[in-house]
Amino acid sequence: MSHSRVSNWPSNLQYSTRPLYHASVSKEVKQFLQSSPSGTRSADNAPCRVVIRKITENTHPAHGQCGLFAGKKIPPNALILDYIGEIHCDDRPESDYDLSLHRFPDGTSVGVDASRFGNEARFTNDYRGVQSKPNAVFTDYRTNTGELRMCIRSRQEIKKGEEILVSYGKSWWSNRTDEEEK
Ligand SMILES: C[S@@+](CC[C@H](N)C(=O)[O-])C[C@H]1O[C@@H](n2cnc3c(N)ncnc32)[C@H](O)[C@@H]1O
16 A cells, blocks of 8 residues: 555655564574464455544643554454564664564564554554553564564554553663753
8 A cells, every 4th residue: 555545654754564573683584484383374354444643632741643543443452553663683773663573582572563564553552641451552563475564452442542552661761861861
């Protein structure tokens, strides 16, 4: 799908429904990520309809930025959509769009960074200051072709028009607060 068909997609960012593998991902790591070692694969998961919308409410802590909203009622435990970005093994301390996908026992860490490239999932905000708890969660799964991906799954029913909110985790916020205090 081209970004021109996704409402409110920023024109300076590349839109994609598939991950891109950065040069820092070795052949061995790529092989692990692209084929299920256990042979277990998920059934087909159709993404849910979502909408990127600018946040205009003054009380929202991400006021002026964008958020992700349900375009249709989402049932509990549904795969809302994959978190698409650049799969990488280098450090991205400056990125606010980088999620951890996998860590190997030798310490090699694989991330998905949607700062320059991705899909609607990169607009998912944290629940803090918006709702009392998240209504969705980041979780990994294997696609029906065996590729390891991060996705957003609903924890409960999400009504049409409601904001999809996850928890980034305490360490995500404490890392940022520590940086600001330095
Ligand atoms: C992955 S982005 C989320 C999408 C972002 N709102 C946008 O328009 O690009 C993460 C950034 O969103 C903002 N954000 C998300 N949840 C927030 C919250 N609960 N309170 C304050 N800022 C939040 C922060 O600026 C954070 O660095």
